Amino acid sequence: MGARSIIGMLVGAIGLLAWFSTLERFRAFMPVLLHGAETTLRITAIASVLAFAFAIIAALARLYGLLPIRWLARVYIEMFRGTSLLVQLFWLYFVLPEFGMSLAPFTVAVLALSLNTGAYGAEVVRAAIEAVPSGQWEASTAVNMTRTQALRRIILPQALILMIPPWGNLFIELLKATALVSLITIPDLTFRALELNSITLKTIDIFTLVLLIYLTISLMLTIIMRGLEGAASRGLARGRVH
Amino acid sequence: MLWEWSYALEVLPPLLRAAAITVEATLLSFAIAASLGLALAVLRMLGPMFAWPLSIFIEFVRSTPLLIQMFFLYFVLPQFGVTLDGLTVGVLTIGVHYATFCAEVYRTGLENIPRGQWEAAVALNLGVFTTFKDVILPQAIPPVVPALGNYLIGIFKATPLLSVVAVLELMGTAKILGSESYRYVEPITLVGLFFLIMSLVSATAIRAVERMLNRRTVG
Numbered sequence: 001m002g003a004r005s006i007i008g009m010l011v012g013a014i015g016l017l018a019w020f021s022t023l024e025r026f027r028a029f030m031p032v033l034l035h036g037a038e039t040t041l042r043i044t045a046i047a048s049v050l051a052f053a054f055a056i057i058a059a060l061a062r063l064y065g066l067l068p069i070r071w072l073a074r075v076y077i078e079m080f081r082g083t084s085l086l087v088q089l090f091w092l093y094f095v096l097p098e099f100g101m102s103l104a105p106f107t108v109a110v111l112a113l114s115l116n117t118g119a120y121g122a123e124v125v126r127a128a129i130e131a132v133p134s135g136q137w138e139a140s141t142a143v144n145m146t147r148t149q150a151l152r153r154i155i156l157p158q159a160l161i162l163m164i165p166p167w168g169n170l171f172i173e174l175l176k177a178t179a180l181v182s183l184i185t186i187p188d189l190t191f192r193a194l195e196l197n198s199i200t201l202k203t204i205d206i207f208t209l210v211l212l213i214y215l216t217i218s219l220m221l222t223i224i225m226r227g228l229e230g231a232a233s234r235g236l237a238r239g240r241v242h
Numbered sequence: 243m244l245w246e247w248s249y250a251l252e253v254l255p256p257l258l259r260a261a262a263i264t265v266e267a268t269l270l271s272f273a274i275a276a277s278l279g280l281a282l283a284v285l286r287m288l289g290p291m292f293a294w295p296l297s298i299f300i301e302f303v304r305s306t307p308l309l310i311q312m313f314f315l316y317f318v319l320p321q322f323g324v325t326l327d328g329l330t331v332g333v334l335t336i337g338v339h340y341a342t343f344c345a346e347v348y349r350t351g352l353e354n355i356p357r358g359q360w361e362a363a364v365a366l367n368l369g370v371f372t373t374f375k376d377v378i379l380p381q382a383i384p385p386v387v388p389a390l391g392n393y394l395i396g397i398f399k400a401t402p403l404l405s406v407v408a409v410l411e412l413m414g415t416a417k418i419l420g421s422e423s424y425r426y427v428e429p430i431t432l433v434g435l436f437f438l439i440m441s442l443v444s445a446t447a448i449r450a451v452e453r454m455l456n457r458r459t460v461g
Contacts (some may be wrong), residue, residue, distance in 0.1 A: 088434070190313075
């Protein structure tokens with residue numbers, strides 16, 4: 001969708017939410033749900049940062065590591081891309097304690113989400129690094145840079161711009177995936193909704209609000225990432241030289 | 243000993259039976275996603291009257307969590323007098339959710355058809371239906387099959403969500419087995435292994451299909 005339609009939809013979603021919160025029918029639910037949304041946002045934010053770090057590390061290890069490290073990175077990537085997030089979440093939640101590692105549910109949630117997204121992100125990072133024209137490497141060698149210098153100063157900055165759009169998609173997937181953490185008792189937006197639902201049985205009202213809140217956050221994320229993309233590619237020499 | 247082989251072997255048969263449900267749900271959901279996705283993509287091309295509402299619908303479904311959509315339908319449909327079992331609701335939700343992703347895949351396929359094909363169809367006085375059926379779709383679909391295959395794997399990995407609407411697929415069965423014996427290590431690890439193996443096998447199969455399709459279009 002075009003940027004204008006996205007903004008239009010966001011305005012519509014926020015408008016609906018604002019209107020609903022003035023209605024008697026929905027008013028009581030709003031504070032509880034917004035409280036849950038705060039947890040959802042916090043988990044999304046922490047897991048996004050960690051996922052990005054995991055992705056960069058795994059991609060670099062896979063591309064330039066020593067053979068055993070390269071192999072380890074591949075195992076990590078294939079394992080977390082090949083299995084379901086819910087299985088990973090339950091594995092960390094139920095199985096890890098039996099190995100003597102009892103983590104708080106919040107830690108498990110953030111860890112599972114970031115490891116999962118990091119594995120998908122590693123492939124994004126790798127693709128972006130490989131998409132930087134090889135002439136950039138050659139030019140770096142020509143000006144006597146070491147490989148590490150070239151990677152850090154020349155290749156990665158260009159790859160970072162290329163990977164913004166796919167990361168936008170991954171962050172939205174991550175946001176949507178946070179709904180799963182309600183199943184390991186994290187009081188996020190979904191958890192609060194299920195709780196309210198079991199108390200009041202006003203299913204349609206509650207879930208309409210919840211869907212609108214998730215929609216609002218998703219669209220905001222999309223707009224932020226589009227803005228970042230625009231800002232990052234400004235001044236980039238593309239096409240005709242003046 | 244953390245891993246008990248005897249217990250692992252004991253839980254294997256029920257898990258394999260549950261795996262059949264997982265596979266069944268995957269295939270049914272994919273059938274819905276692939277056909278509904280195509281319908282969405284084609285309808286979207288038929289003019290702004292369809293394009294606007296469909297774009298909003300697609301963006302909405304893509305931007306909200308599958309889990310919430312599943313709960314919503316599971317709890318709300320009965321209030322309208324539609325009582326469906328968990329498997330049906332779950333398969334429908336996954337199907338519709340991934341249909342919006344498949345619609346985007348088909349769209350790229352459709353957009354890559356050269357303009358001349360449409361013009362030739364008009365010149366030959368073909369109707370809209372015939373144009374799509376005999377000219378456009380046979381060229382648009384084969385190139386996007388690998389991308390659709392990736393969503394087949396995506397759907398496969400989404401099926402554990404069915405356990406929240408009381409479907410005894412792999413994950414749900416593993417959790418029940420675990421809670422009966424207080425041993426989660428074996429069941430959940432086996433489920434993870436099953437997913438890993440199936441995903442790797444399907445990914446290899448998709449790459450093979452991709453190679454086959456490329457050979458056909460090049461040669």
